[in-house]
Amino acid sequence: MIVTAPYAGCFFVKKNGYFLMTIRIEGLDDTGTVSFHEEELRCPIHLPALDAPSNSVCTAVLRPDRLPCATPPVSQEECEGKGCCYSLGDPVAPCYYGNTVTVQCTTDGQFSIAVSRDVTLPPLILDSMHLVSGHGSSCIPVAKSNTFVLYRFPLSACGTTLQGAGDLGVYENQLVADRDVRSWSTGSVTRDSTFRLHVSCSYSTGDFLPLNVQVFTLPPPPPATQYGPLTLELRIATDQQYNRYYVNSDYPVVKLLRDPVYMEVRILQRTDPSLVLVLHQCWATPSTNPMQQPQWPILVDGCPYTGDNYQTELIPVEAASGLQFPSHYQHFIISTFTFVDVASQKALSGPVYFHCSASACVPSAMESCVARCPETRARRTPDKQASENAPRNLVTTEGPVDFQNTEVDQTFGQKGSSQWTGDLLSQEWERVTVVVAGAGTIALIFIGVKYWQRQTLIQKNRTPE
Secondary structure, eight states, rough: OOOOOOOTTOOOOTTTTTEEEEEEEEEETTOOOOOEEEEEEEOOOOOOOOOOOOOHEEEETTTTGGGBSSSSSOOHHHHTTOOOOOOOOOOSSSSSOOOSSSEEEETTEEEEEEEEGGSSSSOOOOEEEEESSOOOOGGSSEEESSSSEEEEEESSSSOOOEEETTEEEEEEEEEEEEOOEEEETTTEEEEOOEEEEEEEEEEEEEEEEEEEEOOOOOOOOOOOOOOOOOSEEEESSSSSSOOOOOOOOGGGGEETTTTEEEEEEESSOOOOOOOOOEEEEHHHHESTTTTTSSSSEEEEEEEOOTTTTSSSSSOOOGGOOSSEEEEEEEEEEEOOOOEEEETTBBBBBSSOHHHHHEEEEEESOOOSSSSSOSSSTTTTOOHHHHHSSOOOOOOSSSSSOOOOOOOOOOOEEEEEOOOOOOOGEEEEEGOOOEEESSSSEEEEEEEEEEOOOHHHTTTTTTOOO
């Protein structure tokens, strides 16, 4: 006689990692007396299939970006049992990985880990991902696309650890993404997300159990502000059209690392259409003191700093912009970042201030009032040398945005270098300061700056302030 019962039925209970069922057999002994035989049967709890991914996780992956999860032909039930997405209308990759982290423990003793670049914000740099202790050819990705990376390796390789837990053997490993840290003589910055993935497989009598995967995201930092009056104004636009600007009630403006910040510097209380606003040096420090270290250059001689992997973008202000005096404005876009400590390579908490030196210029045969980037940037004309030797005044901005790094024990490797020196800063007339900071998110706030016109322009029939 064969008796079957479903695990989900009322005859089963779950206890200590097993499905338990008690059976009782009634019979007659040799004397005709009724007797009972009772026995407890048990089977280890195991889930041979992962949960099917949600519809949003599947539809977020465009067809050209799909990474096959199983080789056709494959049924929908089999595909979703692997935790993957199924599309009947895709003849090339009907079974593909969803827009998330998919980890499988195979019956032949293999880890299979697929990671989407969009599992964090900002997106992961897939080339920076690696196993913490894994070395050798078997520990590198077996497949990679623009949006996915796939690792597959034996449980006994790539630094996998084994721990016993009762009747279970737990295999564990870690996958991390290194940060791209850009450094120069007095500072370091990064714009990459924090990513550390802990994976484990639990096996009992040859069966595998589901494993837990957690992706930790950092909470936004608390901001802080302070204020002061100035006559050169630096504003933050809401988009690249520069039609709307954040006002006091909008701050702090929270942005993710690498998000664009649309900056505008403009001349106030001037109506001379021949004046041209010229930006010289722009850089970042952790306080209102423009000489404090660490520092990071944004513009050098009016041109984007070439040592940055996310260079500042200068946006021309055309006559068609509708502004009354287009030459009184300068627009540029910064990719948000956070400072990194030079010694420990840990992300710094607190504010980051932007400083800019600027001057008003009248175009002439000797001076075009336009930065020449990058071929002739280092060429020093007599007019340029005269302007650099002119007297300057230093002022600071209204206030910062405080970025507090909430990471604990995050260490990064350095990449990149720069020859840009902070000595240029002490030679400038005026400063524009803004605060930016962050490790996973960034708060920004508007700041203005006091403008002092250079002495050479005063000699050209300009009324001094």
